[in-house]
Amino acid sequence: MNSSARSRYIKIAGVLGFIILAFYFLSAGGTSSVTSVVPGTTKKNDGSCTRYVLMIDAGSSGSRIHVYRFNTCKSTPELEHEEFKMKKGGLSNYGDSPEEAAKSLDELMEVAVTTVPDNYKSCTPVAVKATAGLRLLGQAKSDAILAAVRTRLETKYPFPVVEGNGVSVMDGSDEGVYAWITTNYLLGKIGGPDKSPTAAVFDLGGASTQIVFEPTFPNLKGGGMPEILAPGDHHYDLTFGGRSFDLYQHSHLGYGLNEARKAVHKAVITAKFGEKQVDSSQPVLNPCIAPGMWREVNVDGVKINMTGPPHSAATLCRSFAESILHKDEDCKLAPCSFNGIHQPSLSKTFAREDVYIFSYFYDRTQPLGMPSSFTLEELKDLAAKVCEGEAGWKVFSSVKGALEELRDRPEHCLDLNFQLALLHTGYDMPLHREVKIAKKIKGNELGWCLGASLPLLEKNSGWKCRIREVGH
Structure with a gap:
């Protein structure tokens, strides 16, 4: 199209x-x-x-x-x-x-x-x-x-x-762009007198994840930067409130949180058994399950007991999460984010503007006491602490409901490491970049x-x- x-x-x-x-x-x-x-x-x-x-x-x-x-x-x-x-x-x-x-x-x-x-x-x-x-x-x-x-x-x-x-x-493109309109409308950045830079939105659902932002292309002679957003399905022309916006958008089907869980579990099984028949009679150590916890999952029709390792393995979990992003996939229109999908570099075209992350991004961080804005480095620290299991969760005892949340969700370690991998490795955002989480703005639901x-x-x-x- x-x-x-x-x-x-x-x-x-x-x-x-x-x-x-x-x-x-x-x-x-x-x-x-x-x-x-x-x-x-x-x-x-x-x-x-x-x-x-x-x-x-x-x-x-x-x-x-x-x-x-x-x-x-x-x-x-x-x-x-x-x-x-x-x-x-x-x-x-x-x-x-x-x-x-x-x-x-x-x-x-x-x-x-x-x-x-x-x-x-x-x-x-x-x-x-x-x-x-x-x-x-x-x-x-x-x-x-x-x-x-x-x-x-x-x-x-x-x-x-x-x-x-x-x-x-x-359509996935509409889903992301409508979320972008919602966010910027509620922030007063579109539809009103404010002409300040718009915010980016990253929406993480169960089956897909969307990214929408308004890139700027500074005219740097000899720097190799394009002067405009390249044409293609990712380019969304929008007129709203008397203003025109050239938006980059993409909906990554199969990279919502629920689908990512399935992919990570399958990657763990593949790493252990390779081409051999899967032995479901014994628990499988999974670095993305917190120590002392287990979860029965279905991988290609086989029920498997995924059990956490004796000690935290957050780094190994993040490695599995990064593997499902397929960063080495052929990039036909550079630069690319992951899975061969073209995306303007955030660090070059959207370096200082606000980035709002919501839906499952919010649901997995806010209940653990994360503030309304934090850096990816702080998200990395949170993931590492969660992956320690009960032995490292005392820090969450002062956050109402946090321990219950963690004890009820063996895959919380997986969820946070996938989110970190998606933002840092997938979208190539530096660890010092700050993001904002929100469920509502001015009392109104985002999305x-x-x-x-x-x-x-x-x-x-x-x-x-x-x-x-x-x-x-």
Whole structure:
């Protein structure tokens, strides 16, 4: 797919020109004054300015609903409130039962039914975007599940379902770019008067990981640096809030945390048995399991007891994690990050700007007491301490819930070493580089959902009010 086919133009700055007041048949009498979240001004909510959007994130490890309320009476919509709920177990868990997959979203939709006022429901669009987990099921099963989900939403609930790709498996490039929009929108770096450099986003899911940033190419004569971002599938042209952005993006399918675990375990088995038949009758020492712990894993259909070594082997674990990145893969368009994928050098094109890492990056570090920003060197130290096992965990006793987290997760050593390998070896970030972890910004969840919801405030964005009422 060429670059122009991938271009997306999300023209939020012109949203007011597209909004037809007939969409709003509501009076302001039933609403109260609220404080705008983004940008940071306070404004009373007029009922004719209020819009709701429902976005369901059907991820590989669970599904989540975001109920957004916007104030659209400004050049850029202001996010006023968000309701969020998640449930464990993704749609991909129901590969052979599409109807059950659709029913699994009912508890999430009840949040929308309860949150959105009745007189707004018929003009509140709902979209379902599945991510990498459903892609791994194969197209036939994936299509059957998505069709069942659409049917249930259209027949059971009062909300208009976005047509076309409103219930679909989201392209990996869109997933990353929408997360980038969410982050920078909430930070006030896009969609407002601030023209400061944008932040990069690194999102680590269960089945895939995304990287999106806006590289700059200084004109260094004789230095061999390209003056612009090379064309290709990685190049994403974005227009947002009256500004244009040339973004680098890539979604690395198979390098989410759950898939990385499988790959590391398989690498350990291959190193031990080679081409020989795997002997599952005895435990296998795995340097990525903490000492004194064990975990039964399935490797190519064989159940194996992975047991931690007598002493910490964090360095060896990181070596296995680095091996699955395939840094030596043929690089057809230099420079490359890993697995032969082109990526501009972060140290040359994005050396000082903010880097936000979230999802599993956050989930594996914040519960252990890591601050909101830290260097990769500090992440390395954390991984080494976790890999010591119970004997080295006394330092975590002052962090509420940390010891329970570690004792319940034998693969925490693996998870942290993979994250370090991905950031340092895969993306070639120096150990002194600082990153920021976050689950929310200004009280709002990070991820791609908000960025994907903003375009649904435009006219002709693929949905219509189910009922038009006049005279209210």
